[in-house]
Amino acid sequence: MSEASSRKLSDDLLRPLLQTSWRFYVLVAFLGSIVLMGLGTWAYQMFNGFGVTGINNPIFWAFYITNFVFWIGISHAGTLISAILRLVNAGWRRPVTRCAEVITAFALMIGALFPIIHLGRPWLFFWLMPYPSSRLIWPNFRSPLVWDFFAITTYLTGSVLFLVLPMIPDFALVRDRTTGLRSRVYGMLALGWQGTPKQWHRLESAMSIMAIAIIPVAVSVHTIVSFDFSMAPVPMWHSTMFGPYFVAGAIFSGIAGLIIAMAALRKFLHIEEYLHPVHFQNLGKLLLMMSLLWGYFVFAERLTVWYGNESAEIQVLRATQKGSFAPLYWTMVVVNFVIPVTILSIRKLRTITGCVIASCGVLVGMWLERFLIVVPSLGHKYLPYSWGTYRPRPVEILITISTFAAMTLLYTLFAKFVPIISIWELKVGEQETHETALQRSGRALGEAHP
């Protein structure tokens, strides 16, 4: 790749780091205030007792667990795009990998907060960690919540490393392009990177190993989250299908989140040259496929329940399809399946805007899906005398909103301090395109060497 185009690439992608407009500060202040409000609400909840939420007997899990599953689901975007596409060597992934990996890291961090937020005594959350305590007791490894702890820790560690390792050469780039304090900070982050062939080889080997390792971890994480439900004898929770169903739903919501993030970045950072409509179209096709897969799982599960005719399960099925939850349920079906399939199957509609509309619908639909898994089942267990209803209280709504603000804030800050597109990987991609072009034109590459 010519020096000039290489420099232009670096310039374009470093611009967000080196230039800041007033709009950035306004956005950060706005989002920051919402996040602070969320933290204050959580403090209020801890101080006044968990009763300030809408939780009751029998619906002991509602918004917070919905959010937990939702955010962990969103985190599957990065793994799919980065790891799987990296392993199958799909070239179009290059501008997209870091956007996706960032979503994973931050969504995991936010999702991992919710098991703490929903505790009755959250200051004791560390009892889930295995450490030699003076109480001589260890966590119960039979509990799916303890599996959650290990799974999320492993996935978070793996994803953060998977995100951070390929950032090292880009930090070196920023180190070299800036001066003063900024150069020193990025220099520390670059860990003394030089770019020798040995370092490149080690980095790429490490990335390959991580890509192979992170995929089964990602699958296991959301399976284990689904085990929080399927291991309890609750009607329509105790399903053997929950593992794959949740993983498919996670990838589904993850891709939707990624499309929205990419579209926002493209517009606000002016990187239209690097995120092309074809990237969105490819992701849109993946989203279509996941929508069909999601529809397949929902159909299979509900048909089985309907045929099974088990009295408690039928009550839950009826509550979601015809009863009090029906408006939410049918909204979910429309925005998760009908609209995305329509938009994404028709090529003319599969534009960037079309993909974003479908994705927004999917995010709403997937949040509703988590809610409709948790609450109707808990409200209709085996003894009808104890059936109940749930209404969210301001505390839960505010904390939910603040997590969306937190995600946007973290993402914005990240894009300000780190090139959101992996510059060196893009250059390698340009190399490969260039060389394919040369090969196609029949010219030999360089001289033969002994």
Added chain:
Amino acid sequence: MHKWGMAVDLDTCTGCGACVTACHAENNIPTVGPEQAARGRAMHWLRVERYWEGDFPDVRLKFRPVMCQQCDAAPCEPVCPTYASHHTAEGLNAQVYNRCIGTRYCANACPYNVRFFEFFNPQWPKPLHLQLNPDVSVREVGVMEKCTFCVQRINAASIDAKAEKRELKDGDIKPACVQGCSVKAMAFGDLNDPESEVSRLSRSPRGGKLLDDLGTRPKVTYLERQTQV
């Protein structure tokens, strides 16, 4: 080794609710107030469930006192991350308040809905605090609680028997509900002793277990009401 169980004769039970009141008094269970109760947060470790069947004028009322069934294969136990809910050697499902961090997973897993959560710190405005039973801890906000078969009475009787160097006799231990029942519809005792009243009643042809098909192996036998002719 004892294996504690209970039997409830639904034919004798009048649904008066004395057992519920006795349980509240014995176990320092807070009354949550009308607003919280309307939101579904009443904390009756033992409750009398009522079901109405049929249309007027052929209405039939069924009621059943439901408490923690102390299941031998309790679904609430494996899911607790901190071992706050576990099984004792005497067959009871123990709830250790100090280990509970309030994930409420056990309450979700319980098919009988007999586990309760402290949504707020319970208040006993003076002089109601004088009614508190010193043998039973007062639970703080954020922990789960449930019927313990009045384990404090079991322990007290066991200690007394040991001190007096004798075995526990059937009838030595009466949980508050059994003691408070106005028509003696409830029995408590050692299921490992084939001669005890509760063992006898559990072998009754009228006897059945609640939600038996779920595989929880509950230890409360309900003697079904005879059909009214």
Added chain:
Amino acid sequence: MSAVYALYPDPDAAQRAVNGLRTAGVAEADITVMSGEPFEEQPFAQRDKATWLWYIACAGGFLGLTFSTWLTRMTELAWPLQTGNMPIVAWWPNLIVIFELTMLGAILATVITLFITAKLPRRTPDFYDREVTNGKILVGVQNPSAANLAALEQALMAGGAAHIKRS
């Protein structure tokens, strides 16, 4: 620490310089190459490709496996508490924790080995030029012997460098 090097605008020029240095008698291990992006196709980039990283990752995974098997079993037996009619050492649930810690072991082993073999982290790179990230490829020799200096410089110039640099 001194070095003599030059910057080249494209990989072919860099390859010529490397060839020149080799004919001038410099050992392969003494030639330093740096670039702002990996050049897999070039022979000069083929060095140091062989790595034990895969085996180390597997070893890390094995370490995680043994640790987690020991942890789950030991803690379950340390204070045996009966739950839900399950065995005290419950292998099905233990397998889940064992799986997670195995993968964590593999991941951590990979990253630690990467840092060690790539000689990271360091505060600042000891031998470097900022032009590398500007698209230039650096080819040079660290600690050159004074006798050979002229020959080295000639080899570097022959590759097409604008001028020689020293650090």
